[in-house]
Amino acid sequence: MKMNEDFLKSMKDAFELLQTKGPKEATEAVQRALAGGMAKAANTQTPPASPHSALDWVQAWDNVRTHGAASTPHTVDADSPGTFSTHSFSNSAGQRQYKLYVPAVYQNKPVPLIVMLHGCTQNADDFAAGTRMNEMAERHGFIVVYPNQSQTANHSTCWNWFNPADQQRDHGEPSLIAGITRDVMARYCIDPARVYVAGLSAGGAMADIMLKTSPDLYAAAGVHSGLAYGSAKDLPSALAAMKGGKGQRNRSNVATQRPLIVFQGDADKTVHPSNAAALLQGFEVDATTARTANAASSQRNSTVQRLRAPNGAEAESWSIHGAGHAWAGGNQRGSYTDPAGPDASAEMLRFFLAHPMPHAA
Numbered sequence: 001m002k003m004n005e006d007f008l009k010s011m012k013d014a015f016e017l018l019q020t021k022g023p024k025e026a027t028e029a030v031q032r033a034l035a036g037g038m039a040k041a042a043n044t045q046t047p048p049a050s051p052h053s054a055l056d057w058v059q060a061w062d063n064v065r066t067h068g069a070a071s072t073p074h075t076v077d078a079d080s081p082g083t084f085s086t087h088s089f090s091n092s093a094g095q096r097q098y099k100l101y102v103p104a105v106y107q108n109k110p111v112p113l114i115v116m117l118h119g120c121t122q123n124a125d126d127f128a129a130g131t132r133m134n135e136m137a138e139r140h141g142f143i144v145v146y147p148n149q150s151q152t153a154n155h156s157t158c159w160n161w162f163n164p165a166d167q168q169r170d171h172g173e174p175s176l177i178a179g180i181t182r183d184v185m186a187r188y189c190i191d192p193a194r195v196y197v198a199g200l201s202a203g204g205a206m207a208d209i210m211l212k213t214s215p216d217l218y219a220a221a222g223v224h225s226g227l228a229y230g231s232a233k234d235l236p237s238a239l240a241a242m243k244g245g246k247g248q249r250n251r252s253n254v255a256t257q258r259p260l261i262v263f264q265g266d267a268d269k270t271v272h273p274s275n276a277a278a279l280l281q282g283f284e285v286d287a288t289t290a291r292t293a294n295a296a297s298s299q300r301n302s303t304v305q306r307l308r309a310p311n312g313a314e315a316e317s318w319s320i321h322g323a324g325h326a327w328a329g330g331n332q333r334g335s336y337t338d339p340a341g342p343d344a345s346a347e348m349l350r351f352f353l354a355h356p357m358p359h360a361a
Contacts, residue, residue, distance in 0.1 A: 083104075
């Protein structure tokens with residue numbers, strides 16, 4: 001059944017209210033439109049549910065524009081009611097898509113930005129589901145961007161952290177990731193002192209590269225089951241480093257400049273736990289939390305070290321006992337997750353927000 005012009009106008013007004021006022025006012029407008037439109041229909045059935053999130057509003061309006069009728073909004077995760085959209089960025093190094101999560105609570109005021117780099121065989125949607133970072137963004141009011149590695153750049157969608165061409169500032173994949181970061185910063189109101197980067201496995205290795213090559217852009221990094229910048233110069237040396245072999249690191253190129261939080265399972269068979277120590281080279285132990293049971297009996301025990309670099313930068317090292325190659329505390333909707341672990345997403349966020357960029361422009 002085609003809805004009349006009054007209904008279409010009401011839906012358009014509701015969408016504008018969402019942008020200028022908020023969900024409450026928009027909800028009331030749609031409810032009035034639904035009541036009026038359905039009352040005119042001869043075969044009135046139960047009215048469709050009104051949208052309850054920013055994403056639902058966009059989808060509802062798109063349905064009206066496309067089909068001329070209001071349909072039941074697409075169901076979204078109740079914990080993640082913001083918008084999760086796909087975008088593209090390109091420069092001289094190539095082109096990459098990225099997914100962007102903007103929470104419903106965003107009000108065009110300065111907020112943190114977290115750049116999330118997925119692991120091999122993953123993509124942005126998979127990584128978002130597994131880390132639950134969109135839920136964290138909704139709860140704490142920050143924006144999340146998930147760059148997507150291209151399968152043409154790497155058959156297994158790994159970030160090419162082991163290629164010298166992709167280990168340099170303003171070149172290769174670092175230039176694309178930094179470009180995506182700046183693209184989001186230009187489009188939204190981002191606090192430049194609170195821009196962070198995190199990743200898992202190959203994404204974790206690339207997160208360390210981003211922190212080391214763009215310390216003026218990223219205030220801190222989180223590396224989960226990853227490898228240190230400079231650990232490899234090609235695929236054979238990458239495989240050797242992953243197995244715990246001595247890396248190819250050039251110490252002069254990896255001076256500690258920014259805070260870093262590292263998570264590593266001590267039963268990881270993919271990335272040897274010794275890589276956590278390589279990531280933290282240059283930091284000295286400040287204090288150690290002894291191995292103790294977590295509050296929840298279902299969680300794994302962890303040993304947490306707090307460290308400090310000569311320049312004052314702080315670090316944390318989480319060794320998760322009995323954990324393999326998986327994001328600690330993750331949701332099983334995503335791949336490579338370990339729900340039994342401590343909540344790496346929450347701990348990274350805590351660490352990040354405690355370490356803003358000093359003297360950010």
